[in-house]
Amino acid sequence: xxxxxxxxxxxxxxxxxxxxxxxxxxxxxxxxxxxxxxxxxxxxxxxxxxxxxxxxxxxxxxxxxxxxxxxxxxxxxxxxxxxxxxxxxxxxxxxxxxxxxxxxxxxxxxxxxxxxxxxxxxxxxxxxxxxxxxxxxxxxxxxxxxxxxxxxxxxxxxxxxxxxxxxxxxxxxxxxxxxxxxxxxxxxxxxxxxxxxxxxxxxxxxxxxxxxxxxxxxxxxxxxxxxxxxxxxxxxxxxxxxxxxxxxxxxxxxxxxxxxxxxxxxxxxxxxxxxxxxxxxxxxxxxxxxxxxxxxxxxxxxxxxxxxxxxxxxxxxxxxxxxxxxxxxxxxxxxxxxxxxxxxxxxxxxxxxxxxxxxxxxxxxxxxxxxxxxxxxxxxxxxxxxxxxxxxxxxxxxxxxxxxxxxxxxxxxxxxxxxxxxxxxxxxxxxxxxxxxxxxxxxxxxxxxxxxxxxxxxxxxxxxxxxxxxxxxxxxxxxxxxxxxxxxxxxxxxxxxxxxxxxxxxxxxxxxxxxxxxxxxxxxxxxxxxxxxxxxxxxxxxxxxxxxxxxxxxxxxxxxxxxxxxxxxxxxx
Amino acid sequence: xxxxxxxxxxxxxxxxxxxxxxxxxxxxxxxxxxxxxxxxxxxxxxxxxxxxxxxxxxxxxxxxxxxxxxxxxxxxxxxxxxxxxxxxxxxxxxxxxxxxxxxxxxxxxxxxxxxxxxxxxxxxxxxxxxxxxxxxxxxxxxxxxxxxxxxxxxxxxxxxxxxxxxxxxxxxxxxxxxxxxxxxxxxxxxxxxxxxxxxxxxxxxxxxxxxxxxxxxxxxxxxxxxxxxxxxxxxxxxxxxxxxxxxxxxxxxxxxx
Numbered sequence: 001x002x003x004x005x006x007x008x009x010x011x012x013x014x015x016x017x018x019x020x021x022x023x024x025x026x027x028x029x030x031x032x033x034x035x036x037x038x039x040x041x042x043x044x045x046x047x048x049x050x051x052x053x054x055x056x057x058x059x060x061x062x063x064x065x066x067x068x069x070x071x072x073x074x075x076x077x078x079x080x081x082x083x084x085x086x087x088x089x090x091x092x093x094x095x096x097x098x099x100x101x102x103x104x105x106x107x108x109x110x111x112x113x114x115x116x117x118x119x120x121x122x123x124x125x126x127x128x129x130x131x132x133x134x135x136x137x138x139x140x141x142x143x144x145x146x147x148x149x150x151x152x153x154x155x156x157x158x159x160x161x162x163x164x165x166x167x168x169x170x171x172x173x174x175x176x177x178x179x180x181x182x183x184x185x186x187x188x189x190x191x192x193x194x195x196x197x198x199x200x201x202x203x204x205x206x207x208x209x210x211x212x213x214x215x216x217x218x219x220x221x222x223x224x225x226x227x228x229x230x231x232x233x234x235x236x237x238x239x240x241x242x243x244x245x246x247x248x249x250x251x252x253x254x255x256x257x258x259x260x261x262x263x264x265x266x267x268x269x270x271x272x273x274x275x276x277x278x279x280x281x282x283x284x285x286x287x288x289x290x291x292x293x294x295x296x297x298x299x300x301x302x303x304x305x306x307x308x309x310x311x312x313x314x315x316x317x318x319x320x321x322x323x324x325x326x327x328x329x330x331x332x333x334x335x336x337x338x339x340x341x342x343x344x345x346x347x348x349x350x351x352x353x354x355x356x357x358x359x360x361x362x363x364x365x366x367x368x369x370x371x372x373x374x375x376x377x378x379x380x381x382x383x384x385x386x387x388x389x390x391x392x393x394x395x396x397x398x399x400x401x402x403x404x405x406x407x408x409x410x411x412x413x414x415x416x417x418x419x420x421x422x423x424x425x426x427x428x429x430x431x432x433x434x435x436x437x438x439x440x441x442x443x444x445x446x447x448x449x450x451x452x453x454x455x456x457x458x459x460x461x462x463x464x465x466x467x468x469x470x471x472x473x474x475x476x477x478x479x480x481x482x483x484x485x486x487x488x489x490x491x492x493x494x495x496x497x498x499x500x501x502x503x504x505x506x507x508x509x510x511x512x513x514x515x516x517x518x519x520x521x522x523x524x525x526x527x528x529x530x531x532x533x534x535x536x537x538x539x540x541x542x543x544x545x546x547x548x549x550x551x552x553x554x555x556x557x558x559x560x561x562x563x564x565x566x567x568x569x570x571x572x573x
Numbered sequence: 574x575x576x577x578x579x580x581x582x583x584x585x586x587x588x589x590x591x592x593x594x595x596x597x598x599x600x601x602x603x604x605x606x607x608x609x610x611x612x613x614x615x616x617x618x619x620x621x622x623x624x625x626x627x628x629x630x631x632x633x634x635x636x637x638x639x640x641x642x643x644x645x646x647x648x649x650x651x652x653x654x655x656x657x658x659x660x661x662x663x664x665x666x667x668x669x670x671x672x673x674x675x676x677x678x679x680x681x682x683x684x685x686x687x688x689x690x691x692x693x694x695x696x697x698x699x700x701x702x703x704x705x706x707x708x709x710x711x712x713x714x715x716x717x718x719x720x721x722x723x724x725x726x727x728x729x730x731x732x733x734x735x736x737x738x739x740x741x742x743x744x745x746x747x748x749x750x751x752x753x754x755x756x757x758x759x760x761x762x763x764x765x766x767x768x769x770x771x772x773x774x775x776x777x778x779x780x781x782x783x784x785x786x787x788x789x790x791x792x793x794x795x796x797x798x799x800x801x802x803x804x805x806x807x808x809x810x811x812x813x814x815x816x817x818x819x820x821x822x823x824x825x826x827x828x829x830x
Contacts, residue, residue, distance in 0.1 A: 445707060446700040446728050480671045481702050508637075513671065515641045552608035553641045 015140060015154035018179060022191050027221040029190035033168060033180050033209065034219060040166035040206050042121060046353035047099065048307070048324055049079045049086050050343035051255045056088065057341055058102060059324070061316075061353050064337050068102035075255045076115065078345035080127070083120025083164065085144065086347075087127050089252075094127060096144060105147035113140065114251055117161030120144070121204075124183045126169045128159045132251050141171050143183055151186035160213075160248030165204035170211075172199045172248065178211050196225045197232060200248030203268075205351075210268055214243045218272045229272035233293055235264065237390075239281040239383035258282075260345040265308035265315050276329055278315040280305040281384040284373055285317065286391075287331050295391040297331030298369040300376060307346030316355060318346030326355035331369075333360025367392060367400045374407060374417060385413075386420040393424025401434045408453040425456035426489070432466045439472035443481035451479065455486035458493035470499040477505055487525030495532030503537045507544055510562075514548045517558025527561025534566055542566050598625045605635045614644045621651030629657045636663060642672070649678040653685045661688020668694055673703035680706060684713040692719030699729040699737070708735035715740030723749055730756075738764055742771030747782035754789045762797050773805045773817065783817040791824035799828040 023029075046061040051072070056079060058067035076089035085096045085105055094115055096106045110129055116139070118127035123146050130139035139159035143150040153171070160172035168189075169181040175198050180190040192199075192211065200213035209219040215232025217225070235243055240262035246253065253259035261282045266274040269290075276296065277288040282304045287297040307318035314328040322339035324346075335355035339346070363369060373381075373388035393404050407413060407421035435457055443451040454476045461469035473494055476482045482490065494502040506529050517523040530548070533541035545566050549559050601623065604616035613635070620628035629652060636648050649667070652660040664682035667675055680698055683691040695717065698710035711734050714722050723744060729737040741753055750772055756765060769790070773783055790798045802821045809818055 443702055444700040445702060445734075446725070446732055448732075478669045480669055480673075480676065511637065511639045514639045516671075548639075551639065553610060553639070553644075 015152040016186070017154050017156075018188055018191075022179075022188055024177075024191050024193035025223040026190070029180075030192065030219055030223075031221045033190050034221070036166045036168060037204060037208055038206055040121075040204075042165070042351055044083055044120075044122060044349060044351070045099075046348075046350050047081060048318060048339060048346050048348050049081055050307075050318065050322065050339050050341065050346045051075055051079050051088070052341065052343050053255075055341060056086065056097070056102070057339055057343065058086065058099065059337075059339050061324070061337070061348075061350065066340055067099070069341070070097060070102040077252050078255050078257075078260060079347050080115075080118035081120070081347050081349045082118045082125035082127065082144070083122050085118075085120055085125050085147065087115070087118035087120075087125070089115035094129065094142075096125070096127075096147065098147065106144065106149055108142065108149060113138075116159060116248060116252055117201075119161075119163040119202075121164045121166070123147070124164055124167060124169070126162050126164050126171070126181075126183075128162055128171070130155075130159050132158055132249055134158065134249070137249075139173070141169070141181075143169060143181070143186065145183065150183070153181070158249045160200035161202065161245070163202040163204040163209075165206075168204070170202035170204055170209060172202050172211060175199060175249065178202060178209075180209075192219060192223060194223055194228070197230060201245040205268070207268065210272070213245050213248060216244055216268065216272060218268065231273040231290070233277065233290060235279075235293065237387070238264075238279050238286075238288075238293065239284070239387045242279065256344040260306045261304050263308060265310040265317075267310040267312050269312075274310070275312070276310075278308060278310050278327075280308050280317070281387075282381055283376070283378065284381065284384045284388070285315070285327065285331070286387075287327075287329070294394060295366070295370065295388075297363065297366060298373050298388060298391070299327060299331050300373050301325075306344060307348050309348035309350045311350055311353070314355070316348055316350050316353070318343070318348065320344065326357075328359075330363065332363055367395055367397060367403060370395075371403050371407075374413075374421075379414070382414045382416050385417045389417055389420040390424055393421065393428055398431050398434070401428065401430050404428065405434065405438050405453065405457075408456055409450065411450065422453050422456045425453060426459040428460060430457075430460040430464060432464060432468070435461050435464065435466055435469060436472065439469055439476065442475070442479055451476070451481045451483070453486070454482050455489035458486070458490040462493035462496040465497070467497050467499055470494065470497055470502055473497075474502055474505045477509055484519065484521040484525060487522070488528040491525060491528035491532045495528075495535040498536065500536060503533065503541065506533050506536070510544070510548050514551060514558055514562075515553045515555055517555040517561070520557065523555065523557035523561045526558040527565045530562040530565035531568065595625070598623050598628055602628060602631045605631055610641060610644060613640070614647050617644065617647045617651050621647075621654045624655065626655065626657050626659075629655050629659045633660055633663045636667075645675065646678065649675065649682055653678065653682045656685040658686050658688045661686045661691060664688070665690065665694045668698050668701075673701075673706055676701060676703065676706045677709055680709040680713050684716050687717060692717050692722050695719070696722035696725035699725050699734055704735065711736035711740045715743035718744060720744050720746060720749075727752065733764075738768040739771060742768030743775075745772055745778070745782075747779050747785075750778070750782040750785060754786065757789060757793065762793075762795070766797065766801050770801055770805060773821075774808060780815065780817055784820055787817055787820040787824055791820075791827065794824075794828045796828075799825055802828075 048059040050057040056070045056072050060067050072090055074091040080087045084099050087096050092110055093107045094110050098105050113129035116128040116130045125144035127142050131137045137158035139155040141153040155173055157174040163170045167183050169183050171179045178192040178199050179188050182189045197215040198213040199211050203210040210216050215230050217228030217230040220227045242263045265278040269275045273290050279286045283301045285299040286295050303319040303321040305317050306320050309316050316326045318324050322341050325336040326334040328334045335357040370388045370392040374385050404421050404425050408425045438452045438457050441452050510529050517526045530545040545562055549562050601616040601619040604612050607613050632648050664679045667679035670676050695710045695713045699707055701707050726737050726741050802825050806821050
């Protein structure tokens, strides 16, 4: 009754609104919610719901058989699995279909709002319609009981993606709030307010209530980052920059959106932080360490991934061709099935599903897994290939160095992928043998060889203080096939390695080309050579550079670079 | 490059004699040190026209101090015209210049100057990344007569470097002829033909080697072979009574129209 009083009934459209004064983060309220969740058990069967332009297909994962197929019209979103219902925004309506046979249980006008999310547990379900956005946003939360529409709550703010369990409806709203509604009472019974991260999604399990968006925390009776075990990985470096949950306050993705292929699947670990994150990028799946997002394994599927849901021991995935499959936590294929139709998105409910099977073949080594991804030829996958190249470079295995040199060297690779490999090479602690061996190679038309990635190798040689590289670097300085962009790191490395034998070749180069520095990369290279000369030859080098600057036909750009170079203080000066 | 110490010195005054030509040379050499681009270029072109060998070293030194592209091109042309071996080291160094056009002029300069080590340098240039440089190097090897580079030329021929076949035709010794005949059937005849014709026309090539070519060609007995042999015979003086000629005429008759 206390809670019912907390709600205001308003006349406008018949929806209820939440009390402005409902207390946040009250320990007793939160404990009561956690107690109900801990005692809960879901009886809903594991299913996959696939969607195409005009079809909705339900598949029973345990029985490995199709449940039904229904024609749909103008789907606006991917389907939501909501207990005994499947809820979908079709045209101007929100349609709830029975999981048992696909028949329509209810249809409600969307009133120009967007279906942000829906969830359910048994006969209780809820869906959220919203304008999305920030200021001026308005939203509705509809409760569904026994297949029919129930109470409705109106919000003067954006509402996120809800969840339902144990007769409770969990509604994130306004970026920082999560309201718990007792579906039977139609009343708010608890409110969580979290100020240290965005709250856009709810996920209820019998382990507790998880909430968040870029990060995730678990409801506790006190609310603070420590108490909720807040976990927020920096996913900006992942291909496509997916977040733990998609942004709930932006318009939901359509049924064919790439969002279904570029996402992170995860299941909470015992201490909130997942044991593994599964990042999908079209055909790629990366198993990522939650600590630093380093790649533990990488898998390439024959078709685009369009659905993924993680459990404690692995991940269940769906592909565009209608394939369903499960990978275990080591990335090994564990189970597979066929939906039987092409789909653009698949929603999965996997609680209570234990994929088992003979298992796929042994996985190759991690470097080989990553190399296979880098060398795939699908142009859409370039960000994923570049990520795989960086991941490969992060491996300390010396055998990987050869792979990276080859990739950095491969002119047929997309520029982003090749740059990732070359950058990684420059940052890598390379073995001397690998550096020297690669630097010995030059372009030769007759031998069919190309110039190695000289800049990256030079940087690596300098980092390793490998002075035996100096004559090899000098040979590349004199080689017309050394790319202009490589000359700058090459000269910098020669300066850093401190071998006097490089002075004369550097002087020669400066004199011979000081009139040619109109192009920016080449002018910068001449500046770097001037800097190296000063570093190696001291006052004599400075005098040489000054003579070149004063020479009558020195290019303007080169003069500027060289002047800047000798203006810099040198070590020991 | 060498002669580093000479860089900061002004070009030497070499002309002391009163002869009018020498005076012009001395003045042009003096103008090499000008800060005016047109004047430097004009001086270089004058030195090329005057043809005085004493101009070579000052031009070489000026090139080593760096020149704008058009002036550098003029300097290399002048050194090529002068054709003195003293410029050879510079040309060999410039085979590593970043601009392919400079490398091409360097090849031509080496052929003109015939410096010691020029054939080795041209053999290296067969691997250049620029096709024109490679073709010029192959042609240059043929002109220099550098049989030491024969392996490199065969390698270049296998990699389809333009002019490599012609150079082989120009330089081949009897053992090289046998090696070249091994490509018949593997390489299109229009690639091999000009080189074979060149070999047949060489009076300095042993007759047994030339006969070997005719015998191998007669086994092919194609219209292209007949045409080539006819060209060979047509180019011979009427007085030629060599065994190779008789074998070629026999082959032409056997192949028929």
